[in-house]
Amino acid sequence: MSEPSTEPNVYERDLDRNAANFVALTPLTYLERAAAVWPDRTAVVHGAVRRSWAETFVRVRRLAAALANAGIGKGDTVAMLAANTPELFEAHFGVPLAGAVLNAINTRLDAEAIAFILNHGEARILIVDREFSAVAKRALAALDSPIPVIDIDDPGYSGGELIGDRDYESFLTDTGALHPWTLPEDEWQAITLNYTSGTTGNPKGVVYHHRGAYLNAVSNALSWNMGDAPVYLWTLPMFHCNGWCFPWTIAVTAGTSVCLRQVRPDTVLRLIREETVTNFCGAPIVLNMLNNAPAELKAGIDHTVKVMTAGAAPPAAVIAGIERMGWEVTHVYGLTECYGPTVVCVWHERWNELPLDEQAAIKARQGVRGPMLEAIMVADPHTLEPCPTDGRTMGEIMMRGNNVMKGYLKNPKATAEAFSGGWFHTGDLAVWHADGYVEIKDRSKDIIISGGENISSIEVEDVLYKHPDVLEAAVVARHDEKWGETPCAFVMLKDGATATEADIIAFCRAHMAHFKCPRTVVFGPLPKTSTGKIQKFVLRKQTEAL
Structure with missing residues (x-):
């Protein structure tokens, strides 16, 4: 038998990557396409503000130009302390267009935690909403060195104060320039930084790349059968796993983002009715809140609403309550480290004949891997031996794929531990059912x-x-x-x-x-x-x- 050739085979000769056949994946392309194909379609609704995709595209390029003019470039961190308003939505495109990394900070953290994040993430600039000015001032005072501050002066909010060097709108228009539409050369380049809500010690900085954001945005659309032009209500914080990647999902589906500053039953149900909202996400606590809202607040909603829930294992009774309203619940599972939802409780038609309570019990399971996740298993965390699919043997959920983080910022030890054995270790204990569906039984620390x-x-x-x-x-x-x-x-x-x-x-x-x-x-x-x-x-x- 002849020795294998060391020469390239026929499929590796004269078939190189070039600008015509290979482009780095980035969710920025979704924005450009939405603006080109659907320029007049409504992209963002916020109170009296209604902007088209063409207008949003221009504002994003102005934001990128303003950041570049302020000296912000590749690998720099742009921190935001903001509500679910158009400014934070625009930043999911404008910041990476400038080559920078978006760090959307949890607005309910205390000043000490925010100061840690700003220092650890090496933020070069902070964009802050008036609502959070008080805690931002205390955090800024604790920084190792001062950074520029830009105010979001939302006319729909009364309170707080302006603490920055200028406001967001003037920041966008001062230069009058539009940033060139240049995309990253490397899809492994960081796009966002998200901090875990650590319960002990300091939070860890989870780094996302353009490739993962691109793929998970599409995974959302496929998992939820979103189709074309969904109307999405922002009940989920955009600071949480970048809104589970939904800013980019709404762009790839050319849908409408309905902004929401505070999640209250009256406001949520009013916007669902008035804007004909088709989709929203939320933790089970949000679903339970709507379940228990007065009947008069739910009156007049006669269209189907799709609800995606995650963040904690939802009780079957909560899911059943939402579905009795005629809404459709999709249960997903994920962590900050995997761009939000990567596992989906995919529904089978044969289950439609079951009583509602039994359907809800099935939907309470976490599910199977989503369209863009390479693999998931339940295994012994030490030996990596897969557990039997008997619905009883408990092990740790592990994942691998392109929608798993780059790693933890400036924390190689934690990164190595999380990726031990070539799998991402979630820390969640679960059983594996015969049909391949995963069902969480507890966090390892909660058993x-x-x-x-x-x-x-x-x-x-x-x-x-x-x-x-x-x-x-x-x-x-x-x-x-x-x-x-x-x-x-x-x-x-x-x-x-x-x-x-x-x-x-x-x-x-x-x-x-x-x-x-x-x-x-x-x-x-x-x-x-x-x-x-x-x-x-x-x-x-x-x-x-x-």
């Missing part, structure tokens, strides 16, 4: 081990949400001398409800194995993150004082 038995806090919460008096619920471990740990339930009752601790425990005992039932019930409001996740680390601290 309750009682008398040697593993108890899923999510399973207990799912039962609690079925109680007619329960509005919100969370379950954590409480130390127990005999059992090691026992479940402790924190419950927020609906207005006017009178359920007692004994009532709640009895309800759980009637619906699940007794050893899984909470031994303690604490009533009151639940602490949440800015994206609606219940802060279990706060609840765990509270159990220490019980």
